[in-house]
Amino acid sequence: MMQTALQVLDREYLEARCSLVELGAAFDRVDRASDHEENAGEFNDSRLELLKQALGILTEESHLPNRAERLLLLFSDLD
Amino acid sequence: MQIIQPHYHAIARTAQDYERMAMSGVVAVAEPAFWAGFDRLYPETFIDYFRQISEFEPTRAADYGIKHYCWVGVNPKEAENPELSHEVLKQMPEFFKKPTVLGIGEIGFHKTTKNEEEIFEAQVEQAIKYDQLILIHTPHLQDKVRGTKRTLEVLSHMNVNPERVWIDHVEEHTIREPLEAGYWVGFTLYPITKCTPKRAVDMLEIYGHERILVNSSADWGPSDPFTLQECIVQYRARGYSVQDAIEIFHNNPVRFMGQNPKFDIKPIRLETIEESSSSLVEN
Structure with a gap:
């Protein structure tokens, strides 16, 4: 259950x-x-900026419980 | 490296922990009296507990070459029962005569109630009367700030020598006041609910080494005696020398607990030995 x-x-x-x-x-x-x-x-370092952006994802309201996924995408090289 | 574990609840741990601590360089532990996970009903249960930590536990530690010292006292949680606590207090002076009892602890506040305060004051008075060291527990989590402030207020009205008082479980938000008031402070390294090894090293960098003790507590709850060794590794990884580490993790416990002459371990210093080539040949 x-x-x-x-x-x-x-x-x-x-x-x-x-x-x-x-x-x-x-x-x-x-x-x-x-x-x-x-x-x-x-x-200053770009990784510090990433960490600060990640804090924003933690506190955003979302209709989907996908913060972990969004954090991992934030920390991914997508190009 | 020789290490002293100044706050360790051995009765909650296995002999294997003693063995592994001995293998990692631990030469002595000190065991405060604490809450057993349930509220005891009888003063006699406390007395047997004090016998266990002052008579039996030193023999178990000695099997691994570790010296075991202890503290007696009514812990903050059970101090909520003043009648029981006063009965226990009547019998505590007998234990001050035991060869490994260092003082009264861990005492203080849990939820910062009037009953807790009455028993805390009574135990501090007893420590002053019998010239005992004092080890003070500060509350957990959301209760820590309030309990630490009240601890300092109570002590400020009593005739205690701050150098003989150790206020334990301080964190970033409670370290400053006790340290500035001249007390010893302790960092308790827990996996989740108190300080962590990295944060302990941060506070050592910010506040220096004087009058600071680091311990694992290591009781029956989620805890680990080796968070102390983890802290030493973190400390060394930031570039501090072995002697710097010895000052904190061996010599500071000696300096505080050694104020009771029963604690017969001395501070140590590393030395290199220059051997001439001729003496090496002779050997």
């Missing part, structure tokens, strides 16, 4: 929370390293 949305959230909440905190810490880590470099705070 399929689980209810509440049952799924109960199972997933802490792990998702942990993933988000880890992600925040990873961004902080890059920023701190950047602050110690010659052009402090100006570090």
Whole structure:
């Protein structure tokens, strides 16, 4: 029998929370390293932009539960 | 590398964990008294538990060359039962005489209730009276900020020496205040619900090494004693030396727990030995 949305959230909440905190810490880590470099705070890289776009996909409302698929496509070379 | 695991619930773990810890360089563990996963009904159950961690568990650890120390106390969750807690407290001073008991812990708040606060204060008073070290648990997840703030407020009105108090399970949002107030703080590395090895190394980089302890807790829930070793690997991978790692993962526990003379492990330093070619031939 399929689980209810509440049952799924109960199972997933802490792990998702942990993933988000880890992600925040990873961004902080890059920023701190950047602050110690010659052009402090100006570090940029296309992968950082991709990660920020991915955050947008997480919070978008969608009629299809396909965020994982869209994230993987975002991180794919399609040309 | 020699490692000390300063917060470890050995009674919840197998002998195989001791064996694997010994193989990875762990030379000592310290076991705070904690919640058993259910609320105990009788003070005698606590007393037998204290006997287990102060008498039996050191023999189990010794089989693997690991020194085992412990703490006694009424944990925050069961402090919600003051009648039971006071009965347990009456018998705790007998355990302070045991050769491996380092102090009172882990105590503090779970849901930051009045009952919890009454028992927390009573145990801090007892620690002061009997000159014991103090190990404080801070709450989980959404309760952590409120419980940590109240912990500091309660302590600020008591005559404690912050250098003899370890406030455990701090994370990015709760580390600053206890550290600035002069307490020792602990990072507890859990797979999901507390700190992770990488974030622990981040905080070491931000706040430095002084008065910081890193531990795995490793209890009966989702936890892993080897998150401590994982943290050491993360730390070394960021370019820090073995001696830097020894300072955090061996010498800091020695500095805190060594304030109780029963903890008889000393800080260590790596040395290279220059051997002349002639002495090598002789050997």
